[in-house]
Amino acid sequence: MIEEASPSARECPVARALEAIGDRWSLMIVRDAFDDIRRFSEFQKNLGVARNILxxxxxxxxxxxxxEVRPASDGSAYKEYVLTEQGREIFPIVVSLRQWGERFLFEPHETRSLLLDDERGEPLMPIEVRSASGQKLGPSDCHRVRVVDGGERTTPEV
Known part of the structure; x- marks a missing residue:
């Protein structure tokens, strides 16, 4: 939880999410977990990260x-890091970052990885923000409101 942040930052879901998973190494670890990496040594080898940071x-x-930490699936003495439901819900965030990076951070003929769906072997469609009725939305099409408890709205935010 964000302890020394301003009141508006403490109420912001983006700020809380960044506090929980927003640093580079955390997101890279989660990305690797989506590629079925589960053991400390595999994360370290794949990422090249220092042991203390990992x-x-x-x-x-x-x-x-x-x-969550579980005993190794092969019965060895090692432990494995397995994504929880909460962890698996990070998938669209990782895909969105990947798609943004593909679009803006690579030159046309530069080598990069590509995420394909298993069924068709095709690249994924770009992730879009849509309204409840399916309309594509941009930043100017949305606004924030403050809520408490079960969703009761308080004052609108500007």
Whole structure:
């Protein structure tokens, strides 16, 4: 939880999400988990991250509920980090970041990875924000309101 932030930051879901999973290594660990990496040594080998950083990030991701630690599926003495439902819900965030990176951070002939769907072997459609009725929305088509408890609205935000 954001402890020393301003009141508006404490109420902001974006700020809380960034506090929980927003640093580079945490998102890269989650990305690798979507590629079925589960063991500490596999994360370290794939990411090239220092052991102390990986240890701290995995601990924090377990504490926030993104991963749970389980005995190794092969019966060995190792433990595995398995995405929880909460962790699997990060998938659209990772895909959205990937698509933004593909669009804006690579030159036309530069080598990069591509995410394909398993059934058809085709690239994914771009992620879009849509209204409840299906209309595509942009930043100027939305506004925030403050809510308490079960969704009771308070004052509108500007």
């Amino acid at each position: 240890t701290a990030r995995l601990k924090a991701l377990v504490e926030v509920g993104v991963f």
